[in-house]
Amino acid sequence: MDFVHYSATGNTFLIFDDRKCEVSIEDKSKWGLIAEKYNVDGLLFVQESEEFDFTMRYLNRDGGEVEMCGNGARAICTFVYEELNLPLSNNAYQFKTFNGPLTGLKTESGFAINMGTPKDFNMLEVGDLFEGKKSLYAYTGVPHVVYEVDDVEKVDLITCARPIRYNERFENGTNINFYHLDNEKIFMRTYERGVENETLSCGTGTVAVAMAVYKYHHLKSPIHIKAPGGLLTVSWDGDFEEPKLAGPVEVLKKGKLDA
DSSP: OEEEEEEETTEEEEEEEOTTOOSOTTOHHHHHHHHHHHTOSEEEEEEOOSSSSEEEEEEETTSOEESOOHHHHHHHHHHHHHTSOOOOBTTEEEEEETTEEEEEEEETTEEEEEOOOOBSTTOSOOTTSSOOSEEEEEESSSEEEEEEOSOGGGSOHHHHHHHHHTOTTSBTBOEEEEEEEETTEEEEEEEETTTTEEESOOHHHHHHHHHHHHHHHOOOSSEEEEETTEEEEEEEETTTEEEEEEOOEEEEEEEEOOO
16 A cells, blocks of 8 residues: 655654545554554545545554544645645645544645634643643644643653643543743644654644643734744634644655555
8 A cells, every 4th residue: 555654844644545445444553553663653544525625534653543633634635735636626625534624725835724713722720730830721623731831841741741641631631732932932842642752743732832822922823833843833813713734744755555
């Protein structure tokens, strides 16, 4: 089975054309081994959709399927455009995820994903789980906990994040982001559920961090956030409505699955 290996600001994926639904995605152990073998953060599958341009299905590094992935959405739109040559409608793709439909708008620099307005803002108390300067919980397609710190580089990320990820108040676990501001420059790091480690960037986490700096520091759209894997941009309307995620995507390799 052919794949394209992408990096979306350091978030890495194998993407497959599964429009004929010939793949058994439900075999978690198999796909977890493949993700580990190719050392990627996740696996993406393009499937047909009767209502939308295509369906996106996403497996984390552990082989488990989750609702969606922000950087994965940017990568899969690039794959569909460049490799499958699916036509755009009004310069955009509308595609289905387990978290509902998303829109990928074609720009000069790639695809900007309309991530949908975050839900459940501070529905859960999270300030007691880590002593940060500020904290936030939000559902930005998947659950995220965000903490402001003095310096993200000084956070012992795995030690601090892992107990939060598995805390019983999160029904299906959570992702954890740490950020700091330096003269309105924003730096972040992420512990990602399903990878169970730090990832070089996280699209849904970037949106959660953007929401935090908007709510707590009143920064205006657009803002740029630096993750270890690169720079991401978040823009929005009104009171953080329909944030859009943009950033670079690059092809690392094309190949055929040998597992």
